[in-house]
Amino acid sequence: MTRAETPVAVAFVPARSGSERVPGKNVRPLAGHPLLAYAIETALQSERFARVVVSTDSDEIAEIARWYGAEVPFLRPAEFATATSPDIEWLTFTLGELGERFDLFAIVRATNPFRGPEVVRRGFEQLISMPEVDSLRAVERVKQHPGKMWQLAEDGRTMSPLLDQSHLDSAWHAGQYQALPAVYVQSSALEIAWTRVVTETGTREGLVVAPFFTAGHEGFNVDDEEDWERAERLLDSGAASVPAIGRAPYAPAS
Numbered sequence: 722m723t724r725a726e727t728p729v730a731v732a733f734v735p736a737r738s739g740s741e742r743v744p745g746k747n748v749r750p751l752a753g754h755p756l757l758a759y760a761i762e763t764a765l766q767s768e769r770f771a772r773v774v775v776s777t778d779s780d781e782i783a784e785i786a787r788w789y790g791a792e793v794p795f796l797r798p799a800e801f802a803t804a805t806s807p808d809i810e811w812l813t814f815t816l817g818e819l820g821e822r823f824d825l826f827a828i829v830r831a832t833n834p835f836r837g838p839e840v841v842r843r844g845f846e847q848l849i850s851m852p853e854v855d856s857l858r859a860v861e862r863v864k865q866h867p868g869k870m871w872q873l874a875e876d877g878r879t880m881s882p883l884l885d886q887s888h889l890d891s892a893w894h895a896g897q898y899q900a901l902p903a904v905y906v907q908s909s910a911l912e913i914a915w916t917r918v919v920t921e922t923g924t925r926e927g928l929v930v931a932p933f934f935t936a937g938h939e940g941f942n943v944d945d946e947e948d949w950e951r952a953e954r955l956l957d958s959g960a961a962s963v964p965a966i967g968r969a970p971y972a973p974a975s
Contacts, residue, residue: 728824728849730913731772732764732841733815734791736831737802738779742945747777747831748785749949752956752963753970756943757782760831761791762964766838769845770827774819776811778802781973788971794819809925816919825849828912828925834952835938835961836910844911844933855927856914860905861940868893868901905932908940937961 736757740746748755757775764773775786775793778801783793795818801811808828816826825848827841848857870883871894886892893901911933918927938961943949955961 729822730770730825730827730845731774731819731821731823732767732770732827732829733812734760734764734773734775734786734829734831735808735811736760736775736777736779736782736786737797737806738777738782739802739804741804743943743949746943746949747782750970751834751949751952754789754963754966755785755971756834757785757831758789758966758971759834759963760829761786761789762966763836763838763841764827764829765790766964767841767845768838769842771823772819772821774815776815784973785971789966789968809919809923812925813919816916823916825913826916827914830909830942832943833908833910833939833941834943834963835941835955836935837939837962837964840911840935840939844913847931847933848913848915851931854929854931855918855922856912856925856929857931857933858912858926859908859910859933859935859940861908861935863904863906866893866898866901866904868896868904908935909942910935910940 736747743749747757761773764770773791775791776797777783777786777793778797778799783796786793797811798814801814829841844857867884871880872883873880882894912925914926918924922928938955943952
């Protein structure tokens, strides 16, 4: 591939069954459609991918994914779909089973309903403009700075800073937030990488990772019931929006 050519990319939407903190999270309705539908629609509307593939171990999720326009050419093996399975396992398996060469892959997770196609397009263009990096990952400025975090002694009676600050004239935990060094936390909003990193490094991100900065609710992630309730409030108030879906909500065949 030359720089003048557009890389061939595939979008992966991971959606295993068995969510513990929010039961049935991937297929639970939000604003009329399953949460999964917004990730699929985001990838499709971005118009950056040759294929949009859902990786799941569930026949039910596969049926819903196909309803919303994604491909599910095969199911993910159960051993790659546990609560502790690393992404590199299903990613390596899926790339191998597809049997097709892609230059790039993106992981577009179902848990970020407010991300939208423009975020994907922005990330895609950023990565292909940076040939020196292996991947990019969504990050945002932390609200709870590690410089103000503490760890307890074994007896629980005293505590010390999580980060060593003995070299500082003024400890971070004693200063204002604005004076602290900028620290960013990753979100699950977007990951895009060159597929070569999977075989070359055995990871999904490679060795050189670029930051992709999200703003507003782009990085909002549904991890638990409190997050789900907040997502509903954000939608009801108009403070956030989900991608428009131009088809009827999924309904299982009777």
